[in-house]
Amino acid sequence: GGETDTSFFGHPKGLAVLFFTEMWERFSYYGMRGLLVIYLTQHFLFSDERSTVMYGAYTALVYVMTIIGGTLADRYLGQRKAVTFGAILLVLGHFGMAFEGAGSREILTYQGAEYQVTLDGRGGDANQLIVSGDASSLISFSEDGGTMRIENPEAVGLPAEIATGDYETRIEQEQLYVNILYLSLALIIAGVGYLKANISTIVGALYGFGDKRRDSGFTIFYMGINLGSFLASLACGYLGIVHGWKYGFGLAGIGMLLGLIVFLVGQPWLKGHAEPPNPEKLKEKVLGIFNVEVMCYLTGIIIIAVSMLLVMNAQLIPEWFVGMLGVATFIFLIGYSIAKLKGDERSRMLAALYFIIAQMPFWALFEQAGSSLNLFTDRLVDRTMFGMPVPAPVFQSLNAGFIFIFAPILAWVWIKLGKYNPSTPVKFAFGVFLAGLGFLALNAGIASSGTGLVAVYFVFLIYWIHTMGELMVSPVGLSAVTKLAPARVVGMAMGSWFLYSGLSNYLAGVIASSTGVETLGGQITNIAAAKETYAMVYTNIAYVSMGLAVVMLLISPIIKKAMRGAD
Numbered sequence: 001g002g003e004t005d006t007s008f009f010g011h012p013k014g015l016a017v018l019f020f021t022e023m024w025e026r027f028s029y030y031g032m033r034g035l036l037v038i039y040l041t042q043h044f045l046f047s048d049e050r051s052t053v054m055y056g057a058y059t060a061l062v063y064v065m066t067i068i069g070g071t072l073a074d075r076y077l078g079q080r081k082a083v084t085f086g087a088i089l090l091v092l093g094h095f096g097m098a099f100e101g102a103g104s105r106e107i108l109t110y111q112g113a114e115y116q117v118t119l120d121g122r123g124g125d126a127n128q129l130i131v132s133g134d135a136s137s138l139i140s141f142s143e144d145g146g147t148m149r150i151e152n153p154e155a156v157g158l159p160a161e162i163a164t165g166d167y168e169t170r171i172e173q174e175q176l177y178v179n180i181l182y183l184s185l186a187l188i189i190a191g192v193g194y195l196k197a198n199i200s201t202i203v204g205a206l207y208g209f210g211d212k213r214r215d216s217g218f219t220i221f222y223m224g225i226n227l228g229s230f231l232a233s234l235a236c237g238y239l240g241i242v243h244g245w246k247y248g249f250g251l252a253g254i255g256m257l258l259g260l261i262v263f264l265v266g267q268p269w270l271k272g273h274a275e276p277p278n279p280e281k282l283k284e285k286v287l288g289i290f291n292v293e294v295m296c297y298l299t300g301i302i303i304i305a306v307s308m309l310l311v312m313n314a315q316l317i318p319e320w321f322v323g324m325l326g327v328a329t330f331i332f333l334i335g336y337s338i339a340k341l342k343g344d345e346r347s348r349m350l351a352a353l354y355f356i357i358a359q360m361p362f363w364a365l366f367e368q369a370g371s372s373l374n375l376f377t378d379r380l381v382d383r384t385m386f387g388m389p390v391p392a393p394v395f396q397s398l399n400a401g402f403i404f405i406f407a408p409i410l411a412w413v414w415i416k417l418g419k420y421n422p423s424t425p426v427k428f429a430f431g432v433f434l435a436g437l438g439f440l441a442l443n444a445g446i447a448s449s450g451t452g453l454v455a456v457y458f459v460f461l462i463y464w465i466h467t468m469g470e471l472m473v474s475p476v477g478l479s480a481v482t483k484l485a486p487a488r489v490v491g492m493a494m495g496s497w498f499l500y501s502g503l504s505n506y507l508a509g510v511i512a513s514s515t516g517v518e519t520l521g522g523q524i525t526n527i528a529a530a531k532e533t534y535a536m537v538y539t540n541i542a543y544v545s546m547g548l549a550v551v552m553l554l555i556s557p558i559i560k561k562a563m564r565g566a567d
């Protein structure tokens with residue numbers, strides 16, 4: 001049931017609690033995520049390939065595990081307890097990331113002598129091969145002590161014959177800290193698993209079935225998400241890179257601790273909307289030792305263990321397996337809805353499942369931002385603004401910034417449109433269309449760049465178009481799922497929403513890997529060929545998604561009808 005409290009910008013006070021809890025949770029998530037790949041490659045000296053695959057598995061798993069957290073909350077824990085437990089795991093995980101140790105060392109053996117390779121020129125004993133400044137781009141190592149290639153040995157002070165000579169490299173790792181890293185990632189995966197879907201479910205629970213404020217409540221909540229993300233990409237990114245990794249990760253941990261405190265202090269304002277469905281059930285003993293509540297928390301340990309194994313062995317997980325998992329879960333969800341629900345409830349739940357799947361083409365394109373688009377910006381865009389080169393990762397904050405500006409404007413437009421306000425399935429079709437259109441805009445930039453670098457405003461343009469699309473898919477979708485799923489399974493439905501969001505992240509990684517261009521020591525060797533590769537992949541995904549958008553638009557009346565008045 002909803003309530004009539006209007007004390008937070010016309011919304012219930014509980015929304016303020018959820019806004020700030022989720023703002024800090026996303027602050028920690030995006031602050032840490034922004035540093036992760038650079039940390040893996042530069043501190044632990046993992047190869048690019050291993051790091052990006054691990055990153056892909058991690059960003060997928062954080063969302064995949066929400067289906068377990070969501071389902072446990074529906075059946076036993078209630079959302080309030082689940083979010084609290086998730087927040088505690090997250091605090092542990094983010095602080096765990098701050099244990100960096102001394103990092104890995106790369107040892108090069110040449111003619112019996114060992115050299116430690118450092119890329120930043122620190123230290124200075126005789127056996128240290130110091131590669132600094134521009135020279136670092138001339139040298140590339142494989143991780144396992146196999147082969148090494150030095151394109152211009154004289155430039156880094158080595159004898160010329162080393163380029164073809166007999167040498168070996170190996171990485172010396174502090175295994176303890178590598179293990180702490182994996183454990184921390186797994187704690188974060190489990191923490192998001194218990195928190196993320198459930199906190200969104202509580203937002204929905206603040207509003208009654210016909211409450212007109214629901215969509216705008218989610219828009220406000222979504223602004224909290226992006227405020228956290230925006231502040232973190234700047235603050236954690238700066239601290240981590242300039243002052244040391246542990247400060248960046250530590251700040252993410254402090255942010256999450258604040259989130260936990262906000263949630264604990266603010267609980268009374270949730271006014272019982274997130275309590276266990278059956279408190280007596282929680283006290284029942286299972287197997288005579290633990291009660292149901294403790295069992296729900298112990299499930300977290302299983303999630304942590306499984307996640308740790310999966311992240312460690314990310315390179316071994318085959319693509320077909322992930323695909324099968326997605327298809328099997330979807331068949332289960334449809335079967336469940338048909339078997340357990342009837343009438344309007346069933347029809348609405350099937351509409352919710354449509355939205356859960358229809359978000360996928362959007363995220364698969366949008367999530368190029370952190371991977372292929374990030375590298376594209378780094379390598380092929382003239383990033384000079386106001387006379388100085390802007391580092392590529394800084395452009396990541398554009399999305400959150402645009403959300404902050406345009407979320408309220410768009411929410412206002414929807415209200416102004418009144419009865420012409422497009423239905424949820426039409427908005428989804430627009431969102432997917434815009435994902436494709438963004439890439440066509442970038443392609444126009446590539447085409448007009450001649451033989452040089454692409455002008456920076458095309459990067460602004462694609463992020464802006466993608467953000468407008470995101471606003472038609474993401475907050476709208478969260479709101480729709482809470483409306484469409486019956487109250488007793490809304491956590492599972494929300495978990496499914498994020499599960500497919502996670503699988504789309506994975507798909508985005510598969511697409512990104514097909515944009516691989518030839519590099520030498522991290523630098524592009526042939527600009528024209530690289531631009532052609534990107535333009536080709538981006539054109540293909542643009543047309544596929546725009547084609548899907550047309551189909552989505554055509555079937556939107558059917559979906560609207562299936563929503564049975566819940567639009």
Ligand code: GLN
Pocket residue numbers: 026225363474498501502
């Ligand atoms: N950016 C949003 C968030 O962090 C959406 C994430 C998603 O669904 N993939 O909550």
